[in-house]
Amino acid sequence: MRIVMCIKPVKKELVYKEDDYRENLVINPYDLFALQNIIDMKKEGTEVICISMGPEAAKDTLRRCIGLGVDEVIHLHDKHFAGSDTIATSYVLKKAIEKISDVDLICCGQKTVDGETGQVSYALSEQLKMPCIAQVENITDLNMENVSIERENGECFEKLRVKLPAVISYRNCTTIYKNMNLLRLKRAKNHKIVVWDTNDLQVDKSMCGLKGSKTVVQDVNKINSIVKKEQTVLDGDIKDTASIIKNIILGKNNGVCTYEK
Protein backbone atom coordinates (compact mmCIF):
# COMPACT_ATOMS: atom_id res chain seq x y z
CA MET A 1 0.00 0.00 0.00
CA ARG A 2 1.39 3.37 -0.97
CA ILE A 3 0.24 6.73 0.41
CA VAL A 4 1.41 10.06 -0.92
CA MET A 5 1.19 13.06 1.35
CA CYS A 6 1.34 16.51 -0.28
CA ILE A 7 2.83 19.13 1.99
CA LYS A 8 3.73 22.74 1.67
CA PRO A 9 6.30 24.68 3.66
CA VAL A 10 4.99 28.05 4.85
CA LYS A 11 6.63 31.01 6.53
CA LYS A 12 6.92 30.41 10.23
CA GLU A 13 5.51 33.86 11.13
CA LEU A 14 2.17 32.69 9.82
CA VAL A 15 2.13 29.83 12.29
CA TYR A 16 4.15 30.71 15.37
CA LYS A 17 4.07 33.95 17.24
CA GLU A 18 7.13 33.14 19.32
CA ASP A 19 10.49 33.21 17.72
CA ASP A 20 11.72 29.97 19.20
CA TYR A 21 11.88 28.24 15.91
CA ARG A 22 15.11 27.97 14.00
CA GLU A 23 13.90 27.30 10.51
CA ASN A 24 12.21 29.99 8.48
CA LEU A 25 9.78 27.55 6.98
CA VAL A 26 7.49 25.13 8.79
CA ILE A 27 5.01 22.54 7.61
CA ASN A 28 1.66 24.07 6.79
CA PRO A 29 -0.44 23.25 9.90
CA TYR A 30 -3.28 21.68 7.89
CA ASP A 31 -0.82 19.35 6.19
CA LEU A 32 0.82 18.56 9.51
CA PHE A 33 -2.49 17.43 10.95
CA ALA A 34 -3.07 15.16 7.94
CA LEU A 35 0.47 13.82 8.14
CA GLN A 36 0.17 12.99 11.83
CA ASN A 37 -3.13 11.22 11.28
CA ILE A 38 -1.61 9.12 8.51
CA ILE A 39 1.50 8.27 10.53
CA ASP A 40 -0.61 7.30 13.55
CA MET A 41 -2.58 4.78 11.54
CA LYS A 42 0.23 3.53 9.38
CA LYS A 43 0.42 -0.25 9.38
CA GLU A 44 3.15 -2.69 8.54
CA GLY A 45 3.59 -2.79 4.78
CA THR A 46 2.32 0.75 4.20
CA GLU A 47 4.71 3.16 2.60
CA VAL A 48 4.21 6.89 3.14
CA ILE A 49 5.88 9.30 0.74
CA CYS A 50 5.86 13.06 1.20
CA ILE A 51 6.05 15.32 -1.82
CA SER A 52 6.46 19.06 -1.81
CA MET A 53 6.85 21.60 -4.57
CA GLY A 54 8.78 24.58 -3.37
CA PRO A 55 12.02 26.51 -3.01
CA GLU A 56 15.37 25.13 -1.87
CA ALA A 57 14.48 25.73 1.78
CA ALA A 58 11.67 23.19 1.50
CA LYS A 59 14.32 20.49 1.96
CA ASP A 60 14.50 21.20 5.70
CA THR A 61 10.75 20.87 5.95
CA LEU A 62 10.90 17.55 4.15
CA ARG A 63 13.65 16.39 6.52
CA ARG A 64 11.31 17.10 9.36
CA CYS A 65 8.74 14.80 7.73
CA ILE A 66 11.32 12.02 7.83
CA GLY A 67 11.84 12.83 11.50
CA LEU A 68 8.10 12.52 12.01
CA GLY A 69 8.12 9.04 10.52
CA VAL A 70 7.49 9.04 6.78
CA ASP A 71 9.43 6.60 4.64
CA GLU A 72 10.54 8.77 1.78
CA VAL A 73 10.43 12.41 0.70
CA ILE A 74 10.61 13.94 -2.76
CA HIS A 75 11.33 17.57 -3.45
CA LEU A 76 9.79 18.95 -6.65
CA HIS A 77 12.08 21.79 -7.44
CA ASP A 78 12.74 23.71 -10.62
CA LYS A 79 12.80 27.38 -11.55
CA HIS A 80 10.06 26.64 -14.07
CA PHE A 81 7.70 25.80 -11.21
CA ALA A 82 7.89 29.28 -9.72
CA GLY A 83 4.71 31.32 -9.75
CA SER A 84 2.38 28.36 -10.21
CA ASP A 85 -1.26 28.96 -9.43
CA THR A 86 -3.55 26.16 -8.26
CA ILE A 87 -3.99 24.65 -11.74
CA ALA A 88 -0.26 24.64 -12.50
CA THR A 89 0.54 23.30 -9.03
CA SER A 90 -1.94 20.45 -9.33
CA TYR A 91 -0.46 19.57 -12.73
CA VAL A 92 3.08 19.24 -11.33
CA LEU A 93 1.83 17.22 -8.35
CA LYS A 94 -0.06 14.94 -10.71
CA LYS A 95 3.08 14.31 -12.77
CA ALA A 96 5.00 13.48 -9.61
CA ILE A 97 2.31 11.07 -8.37
CA GLU A 98 2.26 9.37 -11.77
CA LYS A 99 6.02 8.99 -11.63
CA ILE A 100 5.86 7.50 -8.13
CA SER A 101 3.25 5.08 -9.56
CA ASP A 102 0.94 2.59 -7.83
CA VAL A 103 -0.32 5.19 -5.40
CA ASP A 104 -3.43 4.09 -3.50
CA LEU A 105 -4.21 7.17 -1.47
CA ILE A 106 -3.27 10.83 -1.69
CA CYS A 107 -3.68 13.07 1.35
CA CYS A 108 -3.60 16.82 1.67
CA GLY A 109 -4.53 19.44 4.22
CA GLN A 110 -7.58 21.43 3.16
CA LYS A 111 -5.64 24.64 2.54
CA THR A 112 -2.39 26.42 3.29
CA VAL A 113 -2.13 29.28 5.73
CA ASP A 114 -0.44 31.52 3.17
CA GLY A 115 -2.45 31.12 -0.03
CA GLU A 116 -5.62 29.92 1.68
CA THR A 117 -7.30 28.91 -1.57
CA GLY A 118 -8.29 25.38 -0.60
CA GLN A 119 -8.37 24.48 -4.31
CA VAL A 120 -5.33 22.28 -4.85
CA SER A 121 -6.72 19.04 -3.41
CA TYR A 122 -9.81 19.23 -5.64
CA ALA A 123 -7.79 20.29 -8.66
CA LEU A 124 -5.36 17.43 -8.05
CA SER A 125 -8.18 14.90 -7.86
CA GLU A 126 -9.50 16.21 -11.16
CA GLN A 127 -6.04 16.00 -12.75
CA LEU A 128 -5.74 12.39 -11.59
CA LYS A 129 -9.40 11.62 -12.40
CA MET A 130 -9.95 10.33 -8.88
CA PRO A 131 -12.73 11.13 -6.40
CA CYS A 132 -11.89 13.76 -3.79
CA ILE A 133 -13.25 13.54 -0.27
CA ALA A 134 -12.85 16.79 1.57
CA GLN A 135 -13.51 17.84 5.17
CA VAL A 136 -12.09 14.58 6.55
CA GLU A 137 -11.82 14.30 10.32
CA ASN A 138 -10.15 10.93 10.43
CA ILE A 139 -9.67 7.59 8.74
CA THR A 140 -11.44 4.70 10.44
CA ASP A 141 -10.33 1.92 8.15
CA LEU A 142 -7.87 1.49 5.33
CA ASN A 143 -7.37 -1.64 3.27
CA MET A 144 -6.23 -2.45 -0.24
CA GLU A 145 -9.64 -1.71 -1.78
CA ASN A 146 -11.24 1.03 0.30
CA VAL A 147 -10.68 3.81 2.72
CA SER A 148 -13.39 4.56 5.30
CA ILE A 149 -13.49 8.05 6.65
CA GLU A 150 -15.51 10.24 8.97
CA ARG A 151 -16.17 13.79 8.02
CA GLU A 152 -18.25 16.84 8.74
CA ASN A 153 -19.88 17.97 5.56
CA GLY A 154 -21.43 21.33 6.22
CA GLU A 155 -24.45 20.43 8.30
CA CYS A 156 -24.14 16.68 8.58
CA PHE A 157 -21.74 14.13 9.91
CA GLU A 158 -20.94 11.38 7.44
CA LYS A 159 -19.22 8.04 7.42
CA LEU A 160 -18.13 7.14 3.91
CA ARG A 161 -16.41 4.22 2.25
CA VAL A 162 -14.45 5.23 -0.82
CA LYS A 163 -12.93 3.01 -3.46
CA LEU A 164 -9.22 3.51 -3.92
CA PRO A 165 -7.36 5.23 -5.45
CA ALA A 166 -8.69 8.49 -4.04
CA VAL A 167 -7.67 11.92 -2.83
CA ILE A 168 -8.65 12.97 0.67
CA SER A 169 -8.23 16.33 2.31
CA TYR A 170 -8.31 16.94 6.05
CA ARG A 171 -10.32 19.72 7.52
CA ASN A 172 -8.39 20.38 10.70
CA CYS A 173 -5.05 21.86 11.52
CA THR A 174 -2.53 21.67 14.29
CA THR A 175 0.50 23.72 15.13
CA ILE A 176 2.17 21.35 17.55
CA TYR A 177 4.85 18.98 16.50
CA LYS A 178 4.63 15.77 18.42
CA ASN A 179 7.83 14.71 20.08
CA MET A 180 10.19 13.56 17.46
CA ASN A 181 12.20 10.49 17.84
CA LEU A 182 15.77 11.71 18.20
CA LEU A 183 17.27 8.77 16.44
CA ARG A 184 14.95 9.33 13.54
CA LEU A 185 15.79 12.98 13.44
CA LYS A 186 19.46 12.14 13.33
CA ARG A 187 18.83 9.78 10.47
CA ALA A 188 16.80 12.45 8.72
CA LYS A 189 19.75 14.83 8.86
CA ASN A 190 21.80 12.46 6.75
CA HIS A 191 18.98 11.44 4.50
CA LYS A 192 19.67 12.27 0.89
CA ILE A 193 16.63 14.06 -0.44
CA VAL A 194 15.43 13.11 -3.88
CA VAL A 195 14.86 16.11 -6.14
CA TRP A 196 12.76 15.95 -9.29
CA ASP A 197 12.82 18.75 -11.83
CA THR A 198 11.02 19.36 -15.13
CA ASN A 199 13.12 16.72 -16.91
CA ASP A 200 12.61 14.04 -14.27
CA LEU A 201 8.90 14.64 -14.31
CA GLN A 202 8.73 15.13 -18.09
CA VAL A 203 6.39 18.03 -17.60
CA ASP A 204 5.30 20.32 -20.36
CA LYS A 205 6.92 23.63 -19.43
CA SER A 206 3.99 25.56 -20.82
CA MET A 207 1.74 23.89 -18.24
CA CYS A 208 3.60 24.79 -15.04
CA GLY A 209 4.88 27.88 -13.28
CA LEU A 210 3.74 31.28 -14.49
CA LYS A 211 3.37 30.02 -18.05
CA GLY A 212 0.91 27.34 -17.07
CA SER A 213 -1.03 29.48 -14.62
CA LYS A 214 -4.44 30.84 -15.42
CA THR A 215 -4.41 33.51 -12.76
CA VAL A 216 -1.85 36.15 -11.97
CA VAL A 217 -1.55 38.41 -8.95
CA GLN A 218 -1.58 42.00 -10.19
CA ASP A 219 -0.74 43.69 -6.96
CA VAL A 220 -0.80 43.19 -3.25
CA ASN A 221 -1.75 45.81 -0.70
CA LYS A 222 -1.21 45.73 2.99
CA ILE A 223 -4.57 45.82 4.63
CA ASN A 224 -5.43 49.13 6.26
CA SER A 225 -4.84 49.22 9.93
CA ILE A 226 -7.76 49.69 12.23
CA VAL A 227 -8.55 52.92 14.02
CA LYS A 228 -6.99 53.24 17.44
CA LYS A 229 -9.21 54.55 20.18
CA GLU A 230 -8.88 56.39 23.44
CA GLN A 231 -9.59 53.83 26.06
CA THR A 232 -10.93 53.88 29.58
CA VAL A 233 -9.15 51.45 31.87
CA LEU A 234 -11.50 49.78 34.28
CA ASP A 235 -9.54 48.56 37.28
CA GLY A 236 -10.21 48.15 40.95
CA ASP A 237 -12.62 45.64 42.36
CA ILE A 238 -13.88 43.16 39.82
CA LYS A 239 -17.41 43.56 41.16
CA ASP A 240 -17.41 47.24 40.27
CA THR A 241 -15.87 46.84 36.87
CA ALA A 242 -18.24 44.02 36.00
CA SER A 243 -21.20 46.10 37.05
CA ILE A 244 -20.05 48.93 34.78
CA ILE A 245 -19.92 46.50 31.89
CA LYS A 246 -23.30 45.13 32.87
CA ASN A 247 -24.75 48.63 32.73
CA ILE A 248 -23.19 49.31 29.37
CA ILE A 249 -24.66 46.14 27.97
CA LEU A 250 -28.03 46.92 29.46
CA GLY A 251 -27.75 50.45 28.10
CA LYS A 252 -27.87 52.22 31.44
CA ASN A 253 -25.98 55.43 31.82
CA ASN A 254 -24.10 55.31 35.08
CA GLY A 255 -21.85 58.30 34.71
CA VAL A 256 -18.90 56.34 33.36
CA CYS A 257 -20.55 55.13 30.26
CA THR A 258 -21.15 57.53 27.43
CA TYR A 259 -22.81 54.91 25.34
CA GLU A 260 -26.16 56.04 23.97
CA LYS A 261 -28.67 53.40 23.17
Added chain:
Amino acid sequence: MRNKKIWIISDQDKRYATEHLLQILHKGIELRRNDKDEVSVICVGMSREDQFEKLFQYGADRIIFCEQNEGYSISLYVKCIEAMLQDKMPDVILFPASITGRQTAAILSVRFGAGLTACCTDVQYDNEVDRYVFIRPAMSESVLAKITCINKNLQMCTIKENIFDSEFVTNGKSYNMEYFPYIEKKSEKNIEVLERKALNLKERVDIKSAKIVFVVGRGMKNSMDLCKSVARQYGAVVVGTKAAVEEKMIQENHQIGQSGISISPDICVAFGVSGATQHMVGIKGAQLIIAVNTDKNAPIFQYSDYIIVDKGENVLTELAQ
Protein backbone atom coordinates in the same frame (compact mmCIF):
# COMPACT_ATOMS: atom_id res chain seq x y z
CA MET B 1 -17.14 45.06 -26.92
CA ARG B 2 -19.34 42.01 -26.85
CA ASN B 3 -22.05 41.57 -24.29
CA LYS B 4 -20.92 39.86 -21.15
CA LYS B 5 -22.52 36.75 -19.80
CA ILE B 6 -22.26 36.57 -16.05
CA TRP B 7 -23.16 33.24 -14.46
CA ILE B 8 -23.98 32.56 -10.86
CA ILE B 9 -24.11 28.95 -9.74
CA SER B 10 -26.46 27.77 -7.03
CA ASP B 11 -25.06 24.95 -4.94
CA GLN B 12 -28.42 23.71 -3.64
CA ASP B 13 -30.81 21.10 -5.01
CA LYS B 14 -34.06 22.65 -3.86
CA ARG B 15 -33.52 25.95 -2.03
CA TYR B 16 -31.77 27.92 -4.73
CA ALA B 17 -32.40 31.44 -3.53
CA THR B 18 -30.37 31.25 -0.33
CA GLU B 19 -29.25 34.47 1.30
CA HIS B 20 -25.66 33.71 0.23
CA LEU B 21 -26.74 33.28 -3.39
CA LEU B 22 -28.82 36.46 -3.38
CA GLN B 23 -25.78 38.35 -2.12
CA ILE B 24 -23.71 37.00 -5.01
CA LEU B 25 -26.55 37.79 -7.41
CA HIS B 26 -26.54 41.39 -6.27
CA LYS B 27 -22.80 41.57 -6.92
CA GLY B 28 -23.34 40.01 -10.35
CA ILE B 29 -25.87 42.70 -11.20
CA GLU B 30 -23.39 45.38 -10.16
CA LEU B 31 -20.90 43.89 -12.61
CA ARG B 32 -23.22 44.56 -15.58
CA ARG B 33 -21.85 47.41 -17.64
CA ASN B 34 -25.11 48.06 -19.50
CA ASP B 35 -28.50 46.52 -20.25
CA LYS B 36 -27.00 44.12 -22.75
CA ASP B 37 -24.89 42.27 -20.22
CA GLU B 38 -26.83 39.42 -18.75
CA VAL B 39 -26.79 37.80 -15.33
CA SER B 40 -27.96 34.18 -15.26
CA VAL B 41 -28.46 31.97 -12.24
CA ILE B 42 -27.74 28.28 -12.79
CA CYS B 43 -29.90 25.85 -10.83
CA VAL B 44 -29.57 22.07 -10.76
CA GLY B 45 -32.14 19.98 -8.92
CA MET B 46 -35.86 20.06 -8.27
CA SER B 47 -38.26 22.45 -9.95
CA ARG B 48 -39.28 25.10 -7.43
CA GLU B 49 -41.40 27.96 -8.78
CA ASP B 50 -41.21 29.99 -5.57
CA GLN B 51 -37.43 29.87 -5.58
CA PHE B 52 -37.22 30.88 -9.24
CA GLU B 53 -39.59 33.75 -8.61
CA LYS B 54 -37.45 34.99 -5.77
CA LEU B 55 -34.34 34.93 -7.95
CA PHE B 56 -36.14 37.07 -10.55
CA GLN B 57 -37.32 39.45 -7.84
CA TYR B 58 -33.72 39.90 -6.78
CA GLY B 59 -32.70 40.81 -10.28
CA ALA B 60 -31.73 37.68 -12.23
CA ASP B 61 -32.08 38.23 -15.99
CA ARG B 62 -32.33 34.54 -16.74
CA ILE B 63 -32.42 31.20 -14.97
CA ILE B 64 -30.86 28.20 -16.61
CA PHE B 65 -32.39 25.17 -14.98
CA CYS B 66 -31.35 21.55 -15.20
CA GLU B 67 -33.84 19.23 -13.53
CA GLN B 68 -32.41 16.38 -11.46
CA ASN B 69 -33.63 14.31 -8.56
CA GLU B 70 -33.11 15.51 -5.05
CA GLY B 71 -29.86 14.57 -3.37
CA TYR B 72 -27.86 14.04 -6.54
CA SER B 73 -24.20 13.17 -6.28
CA ILE B 74 -21.65 15.93 -6.62
CA SER B 75 -20.18 14.29 -9.69
CA LEU B 76 -23.53 14.50 -11.48
CA TYR B 77 -23.93 18.12 -10.42
CA VAL B 78 -20.49 18.94 -11.85
CA LYS B 79 -21.32 17.11 -15.09
CA CYS B 80 -24.54 19.12 -15.53
CA ILE B 81 -22.70 22.40 -15.16
CA GLU B 82 -19.90 21.16 -17.40
CA ALA B 83 -22.45 20.32 -20.13
CA MET B 84 -23.99 23.78 -19.82
CA LEU B 85 -20.58 25.36 -20.13
CA GLN B 86 -19.78 23.40 -23.27
CA ASP B 87 -23.09 24.49 -24.73
CA LYS B 88 -22.87 28.20 -23.93
CA MET B 89 -19.69 29.70 -22.61
CA PRO B 90 -20.12 32.60 -20.19
CA ASP B 91 -17.42 35.21 -19.52
CA VAL B 92 -17.32 34.97 -15.77
CA ILE B 93 -18.73 32.54 -13.23
CA LEU B 94 -19.34 33.35 -9.58
CA PHE B 95 -19.66 30.36 -7.25
CA PRO B 96 -20.59 30.44 -3.59
CA ALA B 97 -17.54 29.63 -1.46
CA SER B 98 -19.39 26.73 0.15
CA ILE B 99 -18.03 23.19 0.32
CA THR B 100 -19.89 22.21 -2.84
CA GLY B 101 -19.19 25.50 -4.58
CA ARG B 102 -15.46 25.33 -3.92
CA GLN B 103 -15.19 21.73 -5.07
CA THR B 104 -17.20 22.35 -8.26
CA ALA B 105 -15.24 25.47 -9.09
CA ALA B 106 -11.86 23.79 -8.61
CA ILE B 107 -12.81 20.77 -10.72
CA LEU B 108 -14.23 22.89 -13.54
CA SER B 109 -11.26 25.23 -13.52
CA VAL B 110 -9.01 22.26 -14.31
CA ARG B 111 -11.45 20.81 -16.84
CA PHE B 112 -11.72 24.06 -18.77
CA GLY B 113 -8.28 25.46 -17.96
CA ALA B 114 -9.94 28.56 -16.54
CA GLY B 115 -8.43 30.78 -13.89
CA LEU B 116 -10.07 30.54 -10.49
CA THR B 117 -9.72 32.88 -7.55
CA ALA B 118 -10.83 31.56 -4.16
CA CYS B 119 -12.90 33.26 -1.48
CA CYS B 120 -13.10 36.72 -3.04
CA THR B 121 -14.20 39.67 -0.99
CA ASP B 122 -14.72 41.85 -4.05
CA VAL B 123 -14.93 41.63 -7.84
CA GLN B 124 -14.52 44.54 -10.21
CA TYR B 125 -14.53 44.98 -13.97
CA ASP B 126 -11.47 46.59 -15.50
CA ASN B 127 -12.46 48.35 -18.69
CA GLU B 128 -8.92 48.89 -19.93
CA VAL B 129 -7.93 45.27 -20.14
CA ASP B 130 -11.48 43.96 -20.50
CA ARG B 131 -10.96 41.62 -17.56
CA TYR B 132 -12.54 41.07 -14.19
CA VAL B 133 -10.37 41.80 -11.18
CA PHE B 134 -10.79 39.49 -8.22
CA ILE B 135 -9.86 40.77 -4.80
CA ARG B 136 -9.12 38.54 -1.84
CA PRO B 137 -7.18 38.55 1.40
CA ALA B 138 -4.11 36.32 1.60
CA MET B 139 -1.03 35.59 3.71
CA SER B 140 -2.97 35.00 6.89
CA GLU B 141 -5.10 37.95 5.87
CA SER B 142 -2.40 40.56 6.21
CA VAL B 143 -2.67 41.63 2.59
CA LEU B 144 -5.30 42.10 -0.08
CA ALA B 145 -4.35 40.65 -3.45
CA LYS B 146 -5.77 41.74 -6.80
CA ILE B 147 -5.89 38.81 -9.17
CA THR B 148 -6.77 38.57 -12.84
CA CYS B 149 -7.15 35.56 -15.11
CA ILE B 150 -4.78 34.99 -18.01
CA ASN B 151 -4.42 32.55 -20.90
CA LYS B 152 -8.13 31.88 -21.10
CA ASN B 153 -11.35 33.79 -21.63
CA LEU B 154 -13.39 32.02 -19.00
CA GLN B 155 -12.84 33.54 -15.56
CA MET B 156 -14.06 32.10 -12.28
CA CYS B 157 -14.17 32.87 -8.60
CA THR B 158 -15.81 31.75 -5.40
CA ILE B 159 -17.38 34.34 -3.14
CA LYS B 160 -17.59 34.32 0.61
CA GLU B 161 -20.82 34.61 2.48
CA ASN B 162 -21.93 37.90 4.03
CA ILE B 163 -19.53 40.08 2.08
CA PHE B 164 -22.17 41.70 -0.10
CA ASP B 165 -25.75 42.65 0.73
CA SER B 166 -28.64 41.10 -1.12
CA GLU B 167 -31.10 43.52 -2.66
CA PHE B 168 -34.71 43.13 -3.73
CA VAL B 169 -35.11 44.64 -7.19
CA THR B 170 -38.62 44.31 -8.57
CA ASN B 171 -41.81 42.31 -8.66
CA GLY B 172 -42.27 42.97 -12.34
CA LYS B 173 -39.40 41.13 -13.92
CA SER B 174 -40.24 38.78 -16.80
CA TYR B 175 -39.99 35.10 -16.16
CA ASN B 176 -37.05 34.20 -18.33
CA MET B 177 -36.49 30.46 -17.84
CA GLU B 178 -34.24 28.28 -19.94
CA TYR B 179 -34.50 24.52 -19.50
CA PHE B 180 -31.38 22.46 -19.97
CA PRO B 181 -31.86 18.69 -20.01
CA TYR B 182 -29.02 16.42 -18.98
CA ILE B 183 -29.05 12.66 -18.59
CA GLU B 184 -26.10 10.96 -17.01
CA LYS B 185 -24.62 8.31 -19.27
CA LYS B 186 -22.76 6.28 -16.75
CA SER B 187 -22.21 6.96 -13.12
CA GLU B 188 -19.37 5.57 -11.09
CA LYS B 189 -20.34 4.42 -7.67
CA ASN B 190 -17.05 4.76 -5.93
CA ILE B 191 -18.32 6.50 -2.85
CA GLU B 192 -20.64 4.72 -0.49
CA VAL B 193 -22.39 6.51 2.36
CA LEU B 194 -22.35 4.27 5.43
CA GLU B 195 -24.01 6.73 7.76
CA ARG B 196 -25.24 10.28 7.68
CA LYS B 197 -26.69 12.24 10.52
CA ALA B 198 -27.51 15.88 10.86
CA LEU B 199 -25.11 17.72 13.11
CA ASN B 200 -26.70 19.10 16.17
CA LEU B 201 -26.38 22.65 14.98
CA LYS B 202 -27.96 25.04 17.38
CA GLU B 203 -30.47 27.29 15.71
CA ARG B 204 -28.64 29.35 13.18
CA VAL B 205 -28.41 32.76 14.72
CA ASP B 206 -28.04 35.70 12.49
CA ILE B 207 -24.64 36.91 13.58
CA LYS B 208 -24.69 39.84 11.21
CA SER B 209 -27.63 41.52 12.85
CA ALA B 210 -26.72 40.86 16.49
CA LYS B 211 -26.69 43.96 18.65
CA ILE B 212 -24.51 42.55 21.41
CA VAL B 213 -21.68 40.18 20.68
CA PHE B 214 -19.28 38.25 22.90
CA VAL B 215 -16.08 37.34 21.10
CA VAL B 216 -13.94 34.56 22.54
CA GLY B 217 -10.29 33.89 21.85
CA ARG B 218 -8.06 30.99 22.67
CA GLY B 219 -7.75 32.23 26.27
CA MET B 220 -11.33 31.20 27.03
CA LYS B 221 -10.88 27.55 26.21
CA ASN B 222 -12.04 26.29 29.59
CA SER B 223 -14.93 28.63 30.19
CA MET B 224 -17.08 28.30 27.10
CA ASP B 225 -20.10 27.01 29.00
CA LEU B 226 -20.05 29.94 31.35
CA CYS B 227 -19.62 32.33 28.44
CA LYS B 228 -22.58 30.84 26.57
CA SER B 229 -24.87 30.95 29.57
CA VAL B 230 -23.98 34.57 30.37
CA ALA B 231 -24.50 35.47 26.71
CA ARG B 232 -27.96 33.94 26.83
CA GLN B 233 -28.71 35.95 29.94
CA TYR B 234 -27.89 39.23 28.16
CA GLY B 235 -29.19 38.31 24.74
CA ALA B 236 -25.71 38.32 23.25
CA VAL B 237 -24.42 36.15 20.44
CA VAL B 238 -21.16 34.28 21.00
CA VAL B 239 -18.64 34.36 18.19
CA GLY B 240 -14.93 33.55 18.09
CA THR B 241 -11.56 34.18 16.54
CA LYS B 242 -9.82 31.86 14.15
CA ALA B 243 -7.86 30.47 17.10
CA ALA B 244 -11.09 29.65 18.92
CA VAL B 245 -12.36 27.81 15.86
CA GLU B 246 -9.12 25.85 15.61
CA GLU B 247 -9.47 24.90 19.25
CA LYS B 248 -12.99 23.67 18.47
CA MET B 249 -14.42 26.08 21.01
CA ILE B 250 -16.82 27.46 18.49
CA GLN B 251 -18.22 26.49 15.11
CA GLU B 252 -16.62 27.65 11.93
CA ASN B 253 -19.67 29.63 10.85
CA HIS B 254 -19.22 31.77 13.97
CA GLN B 255 -15.71 32.88 13.08
CA ILE B 256 -15.11 36.59 12.99
CA GLY B 257 -12.33 38.22 11.03
CA GLN B 258 -10.92 38.44 7.60
CA SER B 259 -11.33 34.75 6.89
CA GLY B 260 -14.67 34.65 8.63
CA ILE B 261 -17.45 37.16 8.99
CA SER B 262 -17.32 40.89 9.57
CA ILE B 263 -19.82 42.28 12.02
CA SER B 264 -20.95 45.68 13.21
CA PRO B 265 -22.81 45.25 16.49
CA ASP B 266 -23.58 48.03 18.96
CA ILE B 267 -21.47 46.44 21.65
CA CYS B 268 -18.69 43.92 21.34
CA VAL B 269 -17.18 42.34 24.44
CA ALA B 270 -13.96 40.48 23.71
CA PHE B 271 -12.78 37.85 26.17
CA GLY B 272 -9.26 36.50 25.88
CA VAL B 273 -8.80 37.92 22.39
CA SER B 274 -5.31 39.23 21.74
CA GLY B 275 -6.37 41.37 18.79
CA ALA B 276 -4.45 40.24 15.74
CA THR B 277 -5.11 42.57 12.84
CA GLN B 278 -6.89 39.94 10.82
CA HIS B 279 -9.36 39.47 13.63
CA MET B 280 -9.79 43.17 14.39
CA VAL B 281 -10.85 43.74 10.81
CA GLY B 282 -13.91 41.64 11.60
CA ILE B 283 -15.02 43.74 14.57
CA LYS B 284 -13.87 47.20 13.58
CA GLY B 285 -17.47 48.03 12.72
CA ALA B 286 -18.52 47.63 16.35
CA GLN B 287 -19.64 50.92 17.89
CA LEU B 288 -18.20 50.10 21.26
CA ILE B 289 -15.55 47.56 22.16
CA ILE B 290 -14.89 46.26 25.65
CA ALA B 291 -11.81 44.06 25.93
CA VAL B 292 -10.91 41.67 28.72
CA ASN B 293 -7.46 40.11 28.63
CA THR B 294 -4.88 39.02 31.19
CA ASP B 295 -2.04 40.43 29.11
CA LYS B 296 -1.84 44.17 29.72
CA ASN B 297 0.01 44.58 26.42
CA ALA B 298 -2.60 42.84 24.29
CA PRO B 299 -2.91 44.73 20.99
CA ILE B 300 -6.71 44.68 21.21
CA PHE B 301 -6.57 47.26 24.02
CA GLN B 302 -5.46 49.96 21.59
CA TYR B 303 -8.67 49.58 19.62
CA SER B 304 -11.03 49.30 22.57
CA ASP B 305 -13.18 51.80 24.44
CA TYR B 306 -13.03 50.02 27.79
CA ILE B 307 -10.32 47.65 28.96
CA ILE B 308 -10.04 45.26 31.87
CA VAL B 309 -6.81 43.44 32.63
CA ASP B 310 -8.17 40.25 34.10
CA LYS B 311 -9.33 36.76 33.31
CA GLY B 312 -12.42 36.63 31.16
CA GLU B 313 -13.75 34.00 33.50
CA ASN B 314 -13.72 36.35 36.47
CA VAL B 315 -15.65 39.03 34.62
CA LEU B 316 -18.16 36.51 33.32
CA THR B 317 -18.67 35.09 36.79
CA GLU B 318 -19.58 38.57 38.02
CA LEU B 319 -21.80 39.23 35.03
CA ALA B 320 -23.67 36.02 35.78
CA GLN B 321 -24.77 37.39 39.16
